[in-house]
Amino acid sequence: MSDVRPHGRSGPIAGPGAGRHLLVVDDDDRIRELLKEFLAREGYRVTGAAHAAAAKRLMELIEFDLVVLDVMMPGESGFDLTTWVRSKAETSKTPVLLLTARGDPDDRIEGLSRGADDYMSKPFDPRELALRVDAILRRTGGKPLTPREIKLGPAVFDMERLELSKDGKPQRLTEAEAQLLKTLAIHAHAPVERMSLSPDTADITGRAVDVQVTRLRRKLEADPKNPRYLQTVRGVGYMLAPD
Structure with a gap:
């Protein structure tokens, strides 16, 4: 390619862009x-x-x-x-x-x-x-750092430990659910593209993300069919709206 000279390093790193x-x-x-x-x-x-x-x-x-x-x-x-x-x-x-x-x-x-x-x-x-x-x-400068804890009504998500509790009781999260919730929490109140949330690039349908969102809503929402905190943004993806 004539316009960009690529660099040989490969693989994700914990660079300065984390969360940006x-x-x-x-x-x-x-x-x-x-x-x-x-x-x-x-x-x-x-x-x-x-x-x-x-x-x-x-x-x-x-x-x-x-x-x-x-x-x-x-x-x-x-x-x-x-x-x-x-x-x-x-x-x-x-x-x-x-x-x-x-x-x-x-x-x-x-x-x-x-x-x-x-x-x-x-x-x-x-x-x-x-x-x-x-x-x-x-x-x-940029946006302020994300707080350690995100409050979602009676539920609290610890961003560092990737732990969720509701009414003071621990809620079990799979690794995929925890990472999905963290990504949404980092970009709280902003829509996140559905496919960018998919941990599996082979899942071109985004079905895996939809399944994880459904499971998370059962653990977060008083009424999972009418979510208050983990919202669907039509044509884009999902958005977390903490308190």
Whole structure:
């Protein structure tokens, strides 16, 4: 691939991105998927979008910690999308890192004047991208750390021990249920994509996640058929809404 130089390290690591959710917007499927894979190895949760319209829909539903945005896209450009991000109250403080094949200084000035936090020209080394993302997040602060315990009515979930209790009594969780609940708790009050919750990449239907959610609702909810805390977000996935 000519636009991105991949690095040889493989396998997930406990990187600086733990608990941070990034949005990667690029119309080139190969570059988008490569960036998603690399940033996931750095510990980030990563969602992808192929164009500005899809990115807007996602940002209206999900609060992202940072957006990695290609400039040259069909339809609405990355410059225009950056302007939109800055114009919306919900996203006005979301950091933006622009990527472009154009290295003209005027383009860099244009991107920064639209409100971008940083600007990288293609081709680039993903290691440098990861360092710049980390630097932006450290500079801008980001969302507060997730509390150790999440309260869900009479139930309490310990984020560190992965233990659930209800009315003071321990509730048994499978490892998959505990990890699913932790992921939802990290992103409390924000929808999480259904397929990103699937621990098994071979499960293209997401059925395993649905089964785990059903079991968790029996342990969390007073009325599992009308959930108050573990909610379904149509067309997206699930959301945890603690007290």
